[in-house]
Amino acid sequence: MTFRAFVLALLCLAAPAALVAQDVTAVSAAPQVRVGPRGDRLTGAQAGPVDIIMPHISDSHVVELPFGHEWELPRWQPVRIGSLAIDFSPTKHVVMLLVAALLCIAVLVPAAIAHDRHTTEKGSPKGFATGIEAVVLYVRNEVILPNVGPHGNAFVPFGLTLFFFILFANLLGLVPYGSTATGNISVTGMLAIVTFVVVEVTGIKTQGWRYLRTVFYVPPKEIPLLVKIFMVPIMTVVEIIGKFTKPFALAIRLFANMTAGHVVLLALISLAFTFQSYFVGLAAATMGVGSSLLEIFVAFLQAYIFTILSCVFIGLIRSEAH
Numbered sequence: 001m002t003f004r005a006f007v008l009a010l011l012c013l014a015a016p017a018a019l020v021a022q023d024v025t026a027v028s029a030a031p032q033v034r035v036g037p038r039g040d041r042l043t044g045a046q047a048g049p050v051d052i053i054m055p056h057i058s059d060s061h062v063v064e065l066p067f068g069h070e071w072e073l074p075r076w077q078p079v080r081i082g083s084l085a086i087d088f089s090p091t092k093h094v095v096m097l098l099v100a101a102l103l104c105i106a107v108l109v110p111a112a113i114a115h116d117r118h119t120t121e122k123g124s125p126k127g128f129a130t131g132i133e134a135v136v137l138y139v140r141n142e143v144i145l146p147n148v149g150p151h152g153n154a155f156v157p158f159g160l161t162l163f164f165f166i167l168f169a170n171l172l173g174l175v176p177y178g179s180t181a182t183g184n185i186s187v188t189g190m191l192a193i194v195t196f197v198v199v200e201v202t203g204i205k206t207q208g209w210r211y212l213r214t215v216f217y218v219p220p221k222e223i224p225l226l227v228k229i230f231m232v233p234i235m236t237v238v239e240i241i242g243k244f245t246k247p248f249a250l251a252i253r254l255f256a257n258m259t260a261g262h263v264v265l266l267a268l269i270s271l272a273f274t275f276q277s278y279f280v281g282l283a284a285a286t287m288g289v290g291s292s293l294l295e296i297f298v299a300f301l302q303a304y305i306f307t308i309l310s311c312v313f314i315g316l317i318r319s320e321a322h
Contacts, residue, residue: 057179057180057183057259057262057263057266059091059092059093059184060091060092061073061075061089061090061091061092062092063092063095063177064177065177066176066177073089073090073091073092073095074089074090075089076088076089092179093179093181093184093186093187094181096169096172096178096179096180096181097169097181097187099168099172100165100168100169100172100181101165103168103172104161104164104165104168107132107164107168108132108164111128111129111132111133112129112132114127114128114129115129115132115133136160139159139160139163139307140156140159140160143159143163143304143307143308143311144156144159144160144307144311147308147311147312147314147315148311148314148315148318149314149315149318149319152314152315155202155311155314158198158310159307159310159311162191162195162303162306162307162310163303163304163306163307164303166182166191166254166302166303166306166307167299167300167303169181169182169187170182170258170298170299170300170302170303171296171299173258173262173295173299174292174295174296174299180258180259180262182254182255182258182302183255183258183259183262184255185251185252185255187255188250188251188252188254188255189251189255191250191251191254191306192247192248192250192251193247195247195250195310195313196243196244196246196247198310198314199246199310199313199314199317200243200317202314202317202318203317203318206317206318207317214239214243214317215236215239215240215243216232216236216239217231217232217235217236217238217239219231219232219235246309246313249309250306250309250310253302253305253306254302254305254306257298257302258298258299258302261291261294261295261298262295264291265288265291265292265295268284268287268288268291269284269285269288271283271284272284272285
């Protein structure tokens with residue numbers, strides 16, 4: 001665990017935060033929903049029956065606080081570039097991304113310091129630092145290095161940053177008054193773009209001019225010339241599309257899994273209020289507890305999957321150089 005990993009965590013935060021700030025969530029303005037078309041919470045005569053699902057999984061300019069309080073986030077004037085207006089005002093998901101980054105620093109930096117101190121004084125770590133060391137070593141030795149290929153230590157900080165940052169962002173959705181920033185397609189999309197840039201820059205660095213072979217299809221020599229004429233343009237298009245389907249799959253997988261889990265959980269809770277029955281409420285609460293435990297597992301699983309697939313993509317483009 002190095003300081004560079006935590007610098008990368010802040011970089012991962014800054015990029016999605018900028019894009020999420022642009023994202024003006026289009027939430028239905030129907031009377032039964034208390035979220036306006038720009039993500040603002042409706043009050044007074046505009047407010048209808050409380051919707052407990054959409055405000056939790058959608059972005060807004062309001063952060064819920066304990067005891068019924070709310071924190072109205074500042075609204076800034078949109079920045080205009082020609083006819084395009086970009087809103088950089090902070091939103092709830094931007095706040096959750098900042099909290100996730102701060103949690104990464106607050107948990108991992110003290111653990112690294114304690115690990116070094118215990119190792120120097122007693123020869124081995126102890127306590128919480130031991131648990132963090134076990135997770136870091138597993139991700140490094142079983143997820144990152146086997147997939148990125150030989151001499152892959154340079155990618156360990158990036159892989160660890162992805163894993164812990166996404167993990168904390170996922171888990172914040174299970175905390176009271178929290179929100180799942182990774183349930184926002186802008187956040188997962190920006191994480192996928194960061195991974196895409198790392199993969200392609202790695203390909204250019206390791207392959208040089210041979211990198212163009214990953215863009216333009218080069219048929220084997222034994223294929224007849226007439227077949228090459230038809231294959232090259234078709235397969236080149238396929239190669240280019242393949243470059244973009246990988247980050248697209250990363251973004252959609254994380255977004256869909258985190259959103260679906262919370263919709264199921266909140267739908268189960270809503271059954272008790274819909275039927276107004278103690279028996280239904282008890283059954284819904286039991287299933288809700290089971291769903292929450294499953295969500296904890298999914299939070300770890302999705303962070304693991306995003307990290308391992310990112311490392312696989314890096315390893316694939318590095319292997320082209322050998």
